[in-house]
Amino acid sequence: MHQKLISFSSCIECEIDLEFNMTHFYELNCSARTFAEGTEDNDFEGIVCPIEPRHRRAGRRVTDLHIDIVSKSIVDFSTTFIADVLITDKALNVLENAQLTGFIVKPVHIHKYRKGIDPAAVPKLWEFIVTGKGGHAHADSGIVVKSKCEACGRIRYSAYENGIIVDETTYDGSDFFTVTEYPKHILVNQRAKSVIEEHSLSNTQFIESSHLVWPEGVIKP
Ligand SMILES: [Zn+2]
DSSP, rough: OOOOOOGGGOOOHHHHHHHHSOOEEEEEOOOSSSOEEEEEOOEEEEESSSGGGGGGEEEEOOOOOEEEEEEEOSSSEEOOOOOOEEEEHHHHHHHHHHTTTTTEEEEEEEEEHHHHHOOOGOEEEEEEEEEEOOOOOGGOOOEEEEEEOTTOOEEEEEOOOOOOOOOOOOOOOEEEESSSSSSEEEEHHHHHHHHHHHHOOHHHHEEGGGGGGOOOTSSSO
16 A cells, blocks of 8 residues: 655745744855964964873964054955954944944054055954854764863864754854854854845855855865
8 A cells, every 4th residue: 555645845835934934044254355464473372281292282362463464455354364353443333333242352453564555544453253152063064073182172073064053052142153163163143144245344255054065175174
């Protein structure tokens, strides 16, 4: 006897409904254009492992961000080579006026301007630090702990296999946030994306976080 089964995924109305009700999260990528480089004045906390010399590494920066301006095309969002994020004063005003949450800003110290750049033409800049918390990525992202050192706290995570899926049970609701495993990926909700797009803040690209693909040519950890 054959029974005709209608599977959940073949129910088009259900899918549309699911898609409509789903909360969307995006990665805010601002690495396409850069105009600043960190200088040697940036000082970092040093972490030394008591049992494994190879775990020695730089921790948090303990100074404000010091930069050189290396291009005259200043964009509203940008990153340095080691993924510190910079925003213009105009961008900060937009984010503050919209009362977006999940970030703080710190002063930036400019040391040098590359030849030909007029310092007066460079707007006030801020370091943009995301403070919103997404907790751990959802297990469906496929990220697993590859190694963990109890002595120094060094944790290595695997690549994401299905994008970075936000676990809404641990997400704190901030407009800007990161997940524990990939803190350099700035994640935003629909509200933050809309504000940034409505004000055409430059050098911002949004990719649905669950559609992120591991970058080609980068070896998976
Ligand atoms: Zn260690």
